[in-house]
Amino acid sequence: MTSPARRSFERKMAAKAGNSAQRPGALASPESGPAATAYQLKLAALGNDLRQLSNTQSLETKIALKRGMIDTYRPWIEGALRSEKPAQDEIVGTMLVWAIDIAEWPLALDLARHVLAHGLALPERYRRTPATLIAEQVAEAGIGADPTVDLATLQQVDALTEGADMPDEVRAKVKKAIGLAFKARADTFDPTAESGMAGGRSALIAAAIANLTRAVALDDKCGVKKIITSLEAEAKRLAADAIKDAAKAEGAAA
Template sequence: MSLARAHREAFLAAQSETAVAPVETGGQPEQAPIEGGRASLARDHIARTLAAAVAISAAATPALSPEAIPGTPEERGAAQINLRLQTDLRRLRDIASIERKIDAKREMLPEYAAWVEGLLAAGVGVEEDVLPTIMIWRIDTGDFAAAMPLVEHMLAHKLSLPARYDRSAPALIVEEIAEAALKLQQAGAAFDLPTLNRIDELTATADMHDQIRAKLKKAIGVEQMRPVDNEELEPLPRAAAAALALETLRRAVALNPRVGAKDRITRLEKLLAPPKKQPARTGA
């Protein structure tokens, strides 16, 4: 989408925000608001269009923040979504319970969906607070499938987190997803292995504390171990899975000896060890 087209569509979308539908009253046409479902779709379209225009405009003028594009519908759209975010962040700060914070984030997320879709659709990287915040909320609420497009966007464009976070984006992404996976695994549940592998791949060259990377390697190794306990599999694929998991868990321990993987490593080493030769029997 070109810059000129983005501005044109943003203007037309903003104009349509107040669109009304004609109704007949006493032979004279009057105007009535668009009904709920159509109005909701229209608002989402407006949000997506304005967000894309904001991203493209800000990318074309790097010195200009997305919240300060003068004299355009994007300015109002960006101001409104950022005001909503600040209001929601204040609401979250007033909640003490982690569980209730997560519930509140789950309720808030739909209000940002269309705007974030517009930012992603623009295909450019812009330093702003909404998309990274929503990415983190998606992770916090366990919606990892919805978080991954945002993760990919953040890492592809090397975007920063809002100032309130004291970590780099790769470090936060790795640690938050690894800890979520380890928590599920500790409860006996599985975590999506392709997601873990993709996070490892996307952040392979990123600098972060070894302890953070070790958590991710441990979570991957635990998932790689699952075929080992599947007695329906043939011995060869089970052994291959054990070897792969052993390599990953050894890497986790190399990064952080206290990561908590040594028992699993010992078990895998025993499974992969060649059988001991039985001493030959001699006749009496």
């Protein structure tokens, strides 16, 4: 386990790396000095970890390994996030992807904001722009058989990447994941809960329909048309029930 002194040192070096790496008109990694040395040491450790992951075939095992490995890089991440002038940093970019992979959403969101706000690139092996990768991988965590991402995180990712250029199919995945998350809330809606959405189950269904409809507009083959039809039928039923209940209440009051 890394000592507290070592963790503190790495935080300071990561923060300094940004300030010492600036070049006119571009972001660059540090080339000399203590920060550069510390960065190269972390990159060497990352290279070893990436080779171990590459030699592992089981996805489940890879996720477990990343959960253990990521702690080694937390001090560096914390320092990089504090940097006044962030530099191009392969460690930060890799840990962003790992945080998404292991569903550590608070860390993933912090790193996503950092990378997007400062125009940092991801390591070349990921072959996508940061916004596209963030949007797609987080969305995919919400559209599987067992979603691992919450609605609030999906909405934050949608907002963070809103103005970014990406394939329509990727944006459709985000809207689909948000729509399915609203549907899941509607399916388990408890009208007695204080945290319930204003407007109740009808509002949740309406939000689900709106997001799923947007997904279809972006990608006609995104696979949610039957879900929309079912939700629209349920919305009509709830509206009819609300009219009946209002009529009964009015009759009772008379």
